[in-house]
Amino acid sequence: MRPAFDPTLYLVTDTELSRPHGVTDVVRAGVAGGVTAVQVRDKRASRRALYELTLAVREALVDAPHVAVVVNDAVDVALLAGADGVHVGQDDLPPAKVRELIGPDLVLGLSVGSADDLRRALALPAGTVDVVGLSPVWGTPTKPDAGPGLGLAGIAALAATARAGGLLSVAIGGINATNAAAVWATAVDGICVVSDICAATDPALAARRLRGTLARRKAS
Amino acid sequence: MRPAFDPTLYLVTDTELSRPHGVTDVVRAGVAGGVTAVQVRDKRASRRALYELTLAVREALVDAPHVAVVVNDAVDVALLAGADGVHVGQDDLPPAKVRELIGPDLVLGLSVGSADDLRRALALPAGTVDVVGLSPVWGTPTKPDAGPGLGLAGIAALAATARAGGLLSVAIGGINATNAAAVWATAVDGICVVSDICAATDPALAARRLRGTLARRKAS
Numbered sequence: 001m002r003p004a005f006d007p008t009l010y011l012v013t014d015t016e017l018s019r020p021h022g023v024t025d026v027v028r029a030g031v032a033g034g035v036t037a038v039q040v041r042d043k044r045a046s047r048r049a050l051y052e053l054t055l056a057v058r059e060a061l062v063d064a065p066h067v068a069v070v071v072n073d074a075v076d077v078a079l080l081a082g083a084d085g086v087h088v089g090q091d092d093l094p095p096a097k098v099r100e101l102i103g104p105d106l107v108l109g110l111s112v113g114s115a116d117d118l119r120r121a122l123a124l125p126a127g128t129v130d131v132v133g134l135s136p137v138w139g140t141p142t143k144p145d146a147g148p149g150l151g152l153a154g155i156a157a158l159a160a161t162a163r164a165g166g167l168l169s170v171a172i173g174g175i176n177a178t179n180a181a182a183v184w185a186t187a188v189d190g191i192c193v194v195s196d197i198c199a200a201t202d203p204a205l206a207a208r209r210l211r212g213t214l215a216r217r218k219a220s
Numbered sequence: 221m222r223p224a225f226d227p228t229l230y231l232v233t234d235t236e237l238s239r240p241h242g243v244t245d246v247v248r249a250g251v252a253g254g255v256t257a258v259q260v261r262d263k264r265a266s267r268r269a270l271y272e273l274t275l276a277v278r279e280a281l282v283d284a285p286h287v288a289v290v291v292n293d294a295v296d297v298a299l300l301a302g303a304d305g306v307h308v309g310q311d312d313l314p315p316a317k318v319r320e321l322i323g324p325d326l327v328l329g330l331s332v333g334s335a336d337d338l339r340r341a342l343a344l345p346a347g348t349v350d351v352v353g354l355s356p357v358w359g360t361p362t363k364p365d366a367g368p369g370l371g372l373a374g375i376a377a378l379a380a381t382a383r384a385g386g387l388l389s390v391a392i393g394g395i396n397a398t399n400a401a402a403v404w405a406t407a408v409d410g411i412c413v414v415s416d417i418c419a420a421t422d423p424a425l426a427a428r429r430l431r432g433t434l435a436r437r438k439a440s
Binding site: 046075093 | 293
């Protein structure tokens, strides 16, 4: 059985942006502020460094077992570090192969940048992918190769299609406390935040602000 | 049971250097010329590209099942692509963890750049590592971060220590048809070649020249 996976406020780590505090302190503070899931992402790190970072993030969250730790791209690292899931992009290993390797119990996320990408994800056998990362909402400096933004209307349409197909969806790319409520209103299951938490002077406060915005919208 | 692994002439691929022919053609030609094992290495490729390259290399060698295909660094790719082994460096995933993930049947190689590195490899539980890659013999332009060369005397000493500890050893770094015999004479179990085959006008001929040098030395 898959662990509970609540992507409401999904922190995606960026090692460079987190430098003032360090990734593990950002994660700890973010979760204290309301982050519900963490994706460890560092495309430039060696596998060893990513493995050690993932272990450190898990250790930092030992008292928050409800917060899933997902590893970006590196399936081997996810398995070895005991992560709760793995997130792959369109250029990473094929989702069906990744599911073979991780077994039925880990969360598998897939980046989706277009209706075509989503169609292919929905055509996979049930239980292959759990959550699609709709990206980018807007262009973002942390992922300059991610293409033009889908916009709020695009996100809303893709989120509805994903839901109809039984997949969770999260939105990523340029989301911050100012626009989070508008993204949340598209009916995605979560919003992903990178710089607005990682680069914050006070990551716990940044997370609390974001989470507050989402809560108000969900109740409306 | 581990498959037979003959590292006598061990081709390590370089996608850029192989560009005139393409990696799969270089591999096919190299094996026709006497290459006994192939390591697929492309540190800059996405996981998806490395996975597809490994599948293509396996397909190119479908009629040469005695030639092991080893994947550099990417344990997930090695497993998914049905490779015969994986090779990790000192900055990649820890060998004992990699062995957990790959099970007992795949070949595990580990780069070793010093007597200290080798001591740590030999201290691992028996059956963790199968082969150590002693590197670099000499400085090499294909791996500028590999540090100063161990030299022939250094290789000979490490190879003897590895053998006494039950590990195979191969040498890598700056080996070509001119110096291969001297490296082979250090009693390593194999020599690794990158540019002398990948960048050759005639990779089959380059492999045949290298292999011939080794054969003469082994008989002496």
